[in-house]
Amino acid sequence: MSNNDLILSVDGVSKQFPGVKALSNVSFRMFKGEVHALMGQNGAGKSTLIKVLTGVYPADSGKIFLCGKPIAPVSTHDAQLLGISTVYQEVNLCLNLSVAENIFIGREPRKFGIIDRKAMKTGAASLLKNRLNLDIDVSESLSSYSIAIQQMVSIARGINIDAKVLILDEPTSSLDEKEVNQLFDIMRKLKNDGISILFVTHFLEQVYSISDRITVLKNGELVGEYPTEDLPPMKLISAMIGKEYKAADYAKSKAATAEQSADRQTILNVRNLERKGSINEMNFSLKKGEILGLAGLLGSGRTETVRLLFGIDKADKGHFEINGKPVTINSPIAAIEHGFGFCPEDRKTEGLIGDLTVRENIILALQGRTGTFKTIPRSKQVEIANKYIKALGIKVTDCEQIVSKLSGGNQQKVILARWLATSPAVMILDEPTRGIDIGAKSEIIDLILDLCQEGMSFIFISSELEEVVKCCSRVVVLCDRKKIGELEGDTISEAKILHLIAEGNN
Numbered sequence: 001m002s003n004n005d006l007i008l009s010v011d012g013v014s015k016q017f018p019g020v021k022a023l024s025n026v027s028f029r030m031f032k033g034e035v036h037a038l039m040g041q042n043g044a045g046k047s048t049l050i051k052v053l054t055g056v057y058p059a060d061s062g063k064i065f066l067c068g069k070p071i072a073p074v075s076t077h078d079a080q081l082l083g084i085s086t087v088y089q090e091v092n093l094c095l096n097l098s099v100a101e102n103i104f105i106g107r108e109p110r111k112f113g114i115i116d117r118k119a120m121k122t123g124a125a126s127l128l129k130n131r132l133n134l135d136i137d138v139s140e141s142l143s144s145y146s147i148a149i150q151q152m153v154s155i156a157r158g159i160n161i162d163a164k165v166l167i168l169d170e171p172t173s174s175l176d177e178k179e180v181n182q183l184f185d186i187m188r189k190l191k192n193d194g195i196s197i198l199f200v201t202h203f204l205e206q207v208y209s210i211s212d213r214i215t216v217l218k219n220g221e222l223v224g225e226y227p228t229e230d231l232p233p234m235k236l237i238s239a240m241i242g243k244e245y246k247a248a249d250y251a252k253s254k255a256a257t258a259e260q261s262a263d264r265q266t267i268l269n270v271r272n273l274e275r276k277g278s279i280n281e282m283n284f285s286l287k288k289g290e291i292l293g294l295a296g297l298l299g300s301g302r303t304e305t306v307r308l309l310f311g312i313d314k315a316d317k318g319h320f321e322i323n324g325k326p327v328t329i330n331s332p333i334a335a336i337e338h339g340f341g342f343c344p345e346d347r348k349t350e351g352l353i354g355d356l357t358v359r360e361n362i363i364l365a366l367q368g369r370t371g372t373f374k375t376i377p378r379s380k381q382v383e384i385a386n387k388y389i390k391a392l393g394i395k396v397t398d399c400e401q402i403v404s405k406l407s408g409g410n411q412q413k414v415i416l417a418r419w420l421a422t423s424p425a426v427m428i429l430d431e432p433t434r435g436i437d438i439g440a441k442s443e444i445i446d447l448i449l450d451l452c453q454e455g456m457s458f459i460f461i462s463s464e465l466e467e468v469v470k471c472c473s474r475v476v477v478l479c480d481r482k483k484i485g486e487l488e489g490d491t492i493s494e495a496k497i498l499h500l501i502a503e504g505n506n
Helices: 046-053 076-082 099-104 117-132 147-159 177-192 204-210 233-241 302-309 332-337 347-351 358-362 364-370 378-392 408-420 438-453 465-471 494-503
Strands: 006-017 020-031 035-039 061-066 069-071 084-087 165-169 196-200 213-218 221-227 266-275 279-287 291-295 317-322 325-327 340-343 426-430 457-461 474-479 482-488
Touching: 006 046, 020 046, 020 196, 020 213, 035 046, 035 204, 035 233, 046 165, 046 196, 076 084, 084 147, 099 117, 099 147, 117 147, 117 177, 147 165, 147 177, 177 196, 177 204, 196 204, 204 233, 213 233, 221 233, 233 494, 266 302, 279 302, 279 457, 279 482, 291 302, 291 438, 291 465, 302 426, 302 457, 332 340, 332 364, 340 408, 358 364, 358 378, 358 408, 364 408, 378 408, 408 438, 438 457, 438 465, 457 465, 465 494, 474 494, 482 494
Parallel strands: 020 221, 035 196, 035 213, 084 165, 165 196, 291 457, 291 474, 340 426, 426 457
Antiparallel strands: 006 020, 006 061, 061 069, 213 221, 266 279, 266 317, 317 325, 474 482
16 A cells, blocks of 8 residues: 555553553554454553544554544544544434434424424435335434444444544444444445545454454554465464463363362352344353363453343343353342352442442342341451452451452452452452552462362453463363353463464354
8 A cells, every 4th residue: 555545643652641651653554445354452542642642532642644634623623524434333313313313413404494204314325225125215214224234324423524533443342243244335435436434343253254454453552564374364363462372281270170070069050141233152161170161262251151140130041050050140149049149340330339338348149148238247247248358358447448449459459358258159250460569469369279179160251361261270261252162170281272262263
């Protein structure tokens, strides 16, 4: 591609927030009529870069050029007028308005100062049919159409302002395979029309299906820019994670690998678990005193699987067996009653209630299982809280300290204490060591291994593959919302996990 085809250029852009350097001297290029994938793990800087491009955040330093001219958008509306449109993962249109009204909202055609609804409907229908091959009734409410159609309408609105660059931020996260293919057909048509598309996704298979080039960010810095054909899945994964993987296995804890006899009791069987747009048919089992890892890149379906298992989300199909008996888990309360505990990925918003005390946070699940009208006496609450504060080494002034005042590691221990107080048979841990210091990580991993030796079973998710290898006696590997393999015992290594992921995209 020649510089004559250069549409968008970002030169040395940096953006800092209090205590966090979100972007550090990042440069980025887009050429006319290309699909460009922007890749990176959580915290890589993808969202910040998009927000700088679309005027949500001003850059602290660096320059942005569109069609060779410097720009500095100060709002998303300003960016749209310049020719940069964004379609987000969550459709941000007005579901109560018609399709035509959504496409033209804020720039309705007028006749003698009055909105010309006939012209608006005709224009919307023509735009959808001619540019997106979509023939629908534009007078119908947007809410009457599927998420996939809503995405198309959002794209139509974006290109209706003469967009030069269209940013698609996780557009396929709620779509099934047929809908994804439909979206890709539209992306190819727009590409042929000369529109440049910035495609953000966590699904590697989709990157290789649709993109021409790939830019990888890590920790707010540019790792590199590559033609898609020059960056096979294994190299892309290494670029995103920042490590070259070798064949040697990591040494694993004896506690995680001991007693892997074939006759150990299976306490949980999950069969044909599925939710449209979330996870494809999933099958796995869990044994007593076992740590089962769910490994995969962000967006692979790890969290979606355990949310179904804990009843947070409703499965479209599938069934569970506990100790050989069929059970129904359609809510968190049902999961708790069947002996499950769940430490969510986002402890601050989904795990803790920051304004409550350590004591109140610890007894929440136990109180929920006991029932609203059977309040646990205050003295018993204090006894339970102090028991787990001591057992887990939670650093507090006393159990009445507000939990938001604790460090990240101690907050994570409070969530563990909450579930341990219910004496669970199965603990689901989704990123239990994320965002905490090395010392606290070590303490939590040691606690998990000790509890495993005592007979508790765990389902363990971590983006740190070293932790998965160290802790887990068996690992289910996921890619693009489906199970692609399983490793056990001495066969578990980072290299083998990543090779399975890479092979799942070939």
